[in-house]
Amino acid sequence: MRVCIAGGKGGREHALGWLFDRFGHDVVVAPGNPRIPWATLGDPLDVDADLFVLGDDASVVSGLGDRLRAKGRLVFGPNADGGQLEGSKAWMKALLVEAGVPTARYGSFTELEPAVQFLKSLPGPYVVKTDYLAEGKGVLVTADLGEAIADAGAKLAGGAIVVEEAMAGPEVSLFALCDGERFARLPVCQDHKRVGDGDTGPNTGGMGAYAPVPFVGDDVLDRAYDECVGRTLAGLRDRGIDYRGVLYTSVMLTGEGPKVIEHNVRFGDPECQALVPLFASDPYELFAGAAAGHLTAEPVMSHDACVVVSLAAEGYPAAPRKGDPVEGLAAAANLEGVEVFAAGLDAEGRTAGGRVVHVSATARSLPAAHALAYEAVRRISWPGMHYRTDIAAQALEGVTP
Ligand code: AMP
Ligand code: GLY
DSSP: OEEEEESOOSHHHHHHHHHHHHTTOEEEEESOOTTSTTBOOSOGGGOOOSEEEEOOHHHHHTTHHHHHHHTTOOEESOOHHHHHHHHOHHHHHHHHHHHTOOBOOEEEESSHHHHHHHHHHSOSOEEEEESSOOTTOOEEEESOHHHHHHHHHHHHTTSOEEEEEOOOSOEEEEEEEEESSOEEEOOOBEEOOEEETTTEEEEOSOSEEEESOTTOOHHHHHHHIIIIIIHHHHHHHHTTOOOEEEEEEEEEEETTEEEEEEEESSOOTTHHHHHGGGBOSOOHHHHHHHHHTOOOOOOOBOSOEEEEEEEEOTTTTTSOOOOOBOBOHHHHHTSTTEEEEESSBOTTSBBOSSEEEEEEEEESSHHHHHHHHHHHHTTOBOTTOBOOSOTTHHHHTTOOO
16 A cells, blocks of 8 residues: 655654555655655645555644545544644643543643742642643753743743643653544553753653553553543543544653643654554554544554664754764664664755654564664764663663653
């Protein structure tokens, strides 16, 4: 079949294309980037395909799903109505509260004074978020009330904000393939959002991920899917939203049980790069069935583990430097079990974005995948390249992060 990965130009879209190519489908990635083999660099609306899989959040939020469906296309990915889950945190939080989904206490604001009053009423630490799309980079978590107030003021200059109480506990990423009614689960992943080792420094789009996550028990997972995912989908249905596509739920495993940090309306990046190697059978029926509203197949996943290390450009996340020549990609990809997914690379193989490549390593066990990933990373270099050296480290040490 012909499958189009529609919208987006990063490592996630490369990985989705690679997944369908691996099972013999004819793949198009639109637009993609110059280092994705199947990229058109053009508009997905110009592509003819049997199935469209939406890639990035901006495309979903701006209604690419609606436009493709209006042309009679089969689309795995929600319409703009479902996109509000990610496009507006205030909308998402209101839906969670109405649907009885556990999440952090919050307030949404368009003016500073009530936001300050709300912040002062919280015990701290504090969380300040933009209510507009900020690609995972619009969140401050701080114990310092003064810093929270200053950040609220700065973010209000760009639009509405959401203020939350901070939750504590390990974070995991859940991926549900939804057909509007039912959903199928993919293996649980963990991302590493801070730029530095030991979860230090600013938040990023994600510096590395692995799957599956050994420390999450089945009972906790069942509860998280039921209370966080199932109830959200029911809430969407109650609002007349026929949500077909992946629902990516960031969950914090708190002392009071799993709670939603946020929902996203597309795959995680780099979690997607850790999931696609684990598919043990052709995912076409699964995705096409969900897109058609008849999810019948279950995902068939291998028992392997996958570790993804994201390699970032000098200055990421604040101001990534472009134009640095990247060496060693082919040598890394030559290792068995390793795929290098292109994110911020130009046609000449120079840095052209914040996260430049994602090194994805799959092996029989988490320790083996971890060792393989870093062996591959050591083959790649450019001036100013940086990455985390502790992806999956706590899980490997048996520590629940
Ligand atoms: P988000 O973009 O909403 O996923 O937030 C980015 C990161 O900020 C999350 O991965 C969490 O680490 C952190 N975060 C967001 N909301 C909260 C919260 N209410 N409590 C604690 N940490 C949070
Ligand atoms: N991995 C974080 C994200 O995709 O938003």
